[in-house]
Amino acid sequence: MSKTYTIAVIPGDGIGKEVTPWAQKALEKAAEGVADFTYEPFDLGAERYLRDGAILPDEELERIKKTDAILLGAVGDPRIKAGILERGLLLKLRFALDQYVNLRPSKLYKGVTSPLANPGDIDFVVVREGTEGLYCGAGGAVRRGTPQEVATEVSINTAYGVERVVRYAFELAMKRRKHITLVHKKNVLVNAGDMWQRIVDKVGEEYPEVTHDYSHIDAATIFLVSNPSKFDVILTDNLFGDILTDEAGAVVGGVGYSASGCINASNEYPSMFEPIHGSAPDIAGKGIANPTAAILSAAMLLEHLGFDDAAKKIHKAVEADIEELGSTERSTAQVGEDILARI
Amino acid sequence: MSKTYTIAVIPGDGIGKEVTPWAQKALEKAAEGVADFTYEPFDLGAERYLRDGAILPDEELERIKKTDAILLGAVGDPRIKAGILERGLLLKLRFALDQYVNLRPSKLYKGVTSPLANPGDIDFVVVREGTEGLYCGAGGAVRRGTPQEVATEVSINTAYGVERVVRYAFELAMKRRKHITLVHKKNVLVNAGDMWQRIVDKVGEEYPEVTHDYSHIDAATIFLVSNPSKFDVILTDNLFGDILTDEAGAVVGGVGYSASGCINASNEYPSMFEPIHGSAPDIAGKGIANPTAAILSAAMLLEHLGFDDAAKKIHKAVEADIEELGSTERSTAQVGEDILARI
Numbered sequence: 001m002s003k004t005y006t007i008a009v010i011p012g013d014g015i016g017k018e019v020t021p022w023a024q025k026a027l028e029k030a031a032e033g034v035a036d037f038t039y040e041p042f043d044l045g046a047e048r049y050l051r052d053g054a055i056l057p058d059e060e061l062e063r064i065k066k067t068d069a070i071l072l073g074a075v076g077d078p079r080i081k082a083g084i085l086e087r088g089l090l091l092k093l094r095f096a097l098d099q100y101v102n103l104r105p106s107k108l109y110k111g112v113t114s115p116l117a118n119p120g121d122i123d124f125v126v127v128r129e130g131t132e133g134l135y136c137g138a139g140g141a142v143r144r145g146t147p148q149e150v151a152t153e154v155s156i157n158t159a160y161g162v163e164r165v166v167r168y169a170f171e172l173a174m175k176r177r178k179h180i181t182l183v184h185k186k187n188v189l190v191n192a193g194d195m196w197q198r199i200v201d202k203v204g205e206e207y208p209e210v211t212h213d214y215s216h217i218d219a220a221t222i223f224l225v226s227n228p229s230k231f232d233v234i235l236t237d238n239l240f241g242d243i244l245t246d247e248a249g250a251v252v253g254g255v256g257y258s259a260s261g262c263i264n265a266s267n268e269y270p271s272m273f274e275p276i277h278g279s280a281p282d283i284a285g286k287g288i289a290n291p292t293a294a295i296l297s298a299a300m301l302l303e304h305l306g307f308d309d310a311a312k313k314i315h316k317a318v319e320a321d322i323e324e325l326g327s328t329e330r331s332t333a334q335v336g337e338d339i340l341a342r343i
Numbered sequence: 344m345s346k347t348y349t350i351a352v353i354p355g356d357g358i359g360k361e362v363t364p365w366a367q368k369a370l371e372k373a374a375e376g377v378a379d380f381t382y383e384p385f386d387l388g389a390e391r392y393l394r395d396g397a398i399l400p401d402e403e404l405e406r407i408k409k410t411d412a413i414l415l416g417a418v419g420d421p422r423i424k425a426g427i428l429e430r431g432l433l434l435k436l437r438f439a440l441d442q443y444v445n446l447r448p449s450k451l452y453k454g455v456t457s458p459l460a461n462p463g464d465i466d467f468v469v470v471r472e473g474t475e476g477l478y479c480g481a482g483g484a485v486r487r488g489t490p491q492e493v494a495t496e497v498s499i500n501t502a503y504g505v506e507r508v509v510r511y512a513f514e515l516a517m518k519r520r521k522h523i524t525l526v527h528k529k530n531v532l533v534n535a536g537d538m539w540q541r542i543v544d545k546v547g548e549e550y551p552e553v554t555h556d557y558s559h560i561d562a563a564t565i566f567l568v569s570n571p572s573k574f575d576v577i578l579t580d581n582l583f584g585d586i587l588t589d590e591a592g593a594v595v596g597g598v599g600y601s602a603s604g605c606i607n608a609s610n611e612y613p614s615m616f617e618p619i620h621g622s623a624p625d626i627a628g629k630g631i632a633n634p635t636a637a638i639l640s641a642a643m644l645l646e647h648l649g650f651d652d653a654a655k656k657i658h659k660a661v662e663a664d665i666e667e668l669g670s671t672e673r674s675t676a677q678v679g680e681d682i683l684a685r686i
């Protein structure tokens with residue numbers, strides 16, 4: 001008999017609601033016979049907030065903490081002031097569940113047209129720190145709305161927080177092409193950058209097979225365009241990881257093919273899997289959002305729970321689907337059905 | 344008789360030394376008959392620092408303050424710990440001379456091959472704030488080198504500092520295609536992002552002809568790859584501007600064609616003109632660095648001093664040179680001579 005896992009499902013806003021059911025279906029089908037899932041749906045996001053003002057009530061957070069993993073769609077709605085849902089729901093989950101590894105693979109699939117003329121063979125993973133840096137909310141403002149206003153944003157970085165994600169990156173590199181590129185801006189952000197570099201150097205000594213180099217964030221955005229195949233594992237902080245993974249998504253032909261995991265690698269709390277695209281209000285409700293990234297996030301969830309073979313089934317199905325049909329216009333449901341049929 | 348201007352020349356490090364003389368020659372030739380220049384060279388950068396430990400002595404800064412404008416090459420040397428020269432020399436100049444507008448045009452010249460398959464017509468300007476944000480050096484560290492280390496970086500943003508650069512951007516937009524895109528990360532950096540947005544909205548009311556929209560920094564890195572021709576004026580903070588302009592440089596075929604101005608728009612202190620590329624230690628000393636960006640920075644200097652016709656001569660010469668010879672391999676001197684011959 002296969003074990004049953006409880007999955008929290010947070011479709012969220014916009015196209016998040018349209019693509020998440022396909023992630024569930026893919027999960028289900030790929031894990032047939034090896035794992036069973038029960039789903040606990042959470043009505044969180046813009047609709048809920050507009051209805052009763054709730055963003056992420058404690059009681060619901062506690063229930064989420066008890067699940068085995070989370071499938072998230074997307075968060076964000078133009079009717080709501082920027083930051084409220086992002087910080088109150090998405091980032092609150094990442095922080096409260098201590099999801100310190102934000103894992104974002106970028107791969108150029110056969111059949112996808114990259115905007116680059118000569119993209120080469122793109123296959124790297126960004127390991128983005130998920131619980132520190134400028135995302136910690138430690139800023140403020142005085143004299144708001146006056147000519148004397150001062151607004152601050154504080155990036156907090158700890159050796160504890162950096163070392164654990166650095167270790168994760170080295171372990172990951174050992175399973176891949178054994179190369180890490182640290183990305184920071186250590187010529188300007190000398191305190192945080194210096195700490196990141198020292199910790200990478202120190203941990204690197206324990207992994208003599210892994211080579212590592214360094215790139216400033218500005219230079220890294222150049223390499224993503226001029227020579228993206230040079231990267232294997234990119235290791236970086238919360239904000240730089242946010243920026244690089246969107247650019248990387250564009251370079252591999254659109255964020256519609258990019259999934260991510262917000263991982264609590266010590267397994268104290270559930271990890272969360274989501275497409276890296278947003279709620280896309282401009283196309284929401286039309287049934288045309290591509291569910292591929294959401295389906296790939298289900299594969300990451302399976303890998304995280306240890307079901308590598310089931311995850312591979314999804315990856316293979318997605319690869320075959322994109323190679324054959326990637327350039328045809330299809331509805332959300334059509335892409336979903338096509339991929340499901342191959343799992 | 345034409346007026347004489349004093350130009351501080353800081354070739355700096357690496358290829359900075361190789362390209363700066365060509366900027367001077369171009370300046371000279373383009374302004375023949377309308378302005379005369381005397382040059383005050385400053386021996387600042389890695390060599391000087393290694394020789395006598397000086398980075399930017401007060402006395403030299405005072406002399407620089409008395410000049411009419413500055414030509415800078417590049418700063419940075421692998422022998423010196425990251426941050427020392429960047430913060431002690433380059434950023435110190437930008438801050439001490441209150442160069443609050445960091446102006447960075449991006450243009451895809453005919454004859455240059457963009458890494459994008461379908462680049463379209465790229466011609467935008469990034470207006471990057473130059474004296475605030477994460478560049479102010481307001482971070483620190485405790486328990487350095489221990490497992491309890493905490494390192495911070497503080498972004499300081501003032502209504503005073505933001506409003507003046509926002510006004511500059513609107514004035515610039517009036518002379519261009521009348522569209523501004525504010526780039527920030529206001530869904531996470533809610534204090535600073537909210538202030539930027541409010542000030543843009545407020546100043547925007549005085550410029551009803553100029554439309555403005557907003558993009559998160561992560562999304563902006565996507566648009567630079569997927570649809571760069573959508574931009575006219577990009578308005579953003581110090582760090583996001585640093586990142587976007589390097590990516591933009593890549594998209595228009597390499598930072599070798601991108602110049603920048605660090606402008607004190609109230610003219611209390613001299614403004615500074617530099618290529619956006621760095622000191623490129625890997626190719627320094629070989630005589631192969633492309634002087635085009637440096638030469639274009641001379642054109643920006645001329646515009647700043649009010650010599651628009653002279654500046655146009657340089658732009659035309661560069662455009663013609665790139666269109667005809669952009670794809671041929673030439674030495675620094677050859678490119679320099681070829682462009683000079685057309686001025």
Ligand SMILES: CC(C)[C@H](C(=O)O)[C@@H](O)C(=O)O
Binds near residue numbers: 075076090
């Ligand atoms: C929505 C936003 C807060 C989020 C982030 O900045 O992390 C998103 O851009 C992402 O990359 O997951």
Ligand SMILES: CC(C)[C@H](C(=O)O)[C@@H](O)C(=O)O
Binds near residue numbers: 585
């Ligand atoms: C060298 C460095 C400090 C500088 C910056 O970050 O501003 C450079 O990258 C630039 O863009 O001019």
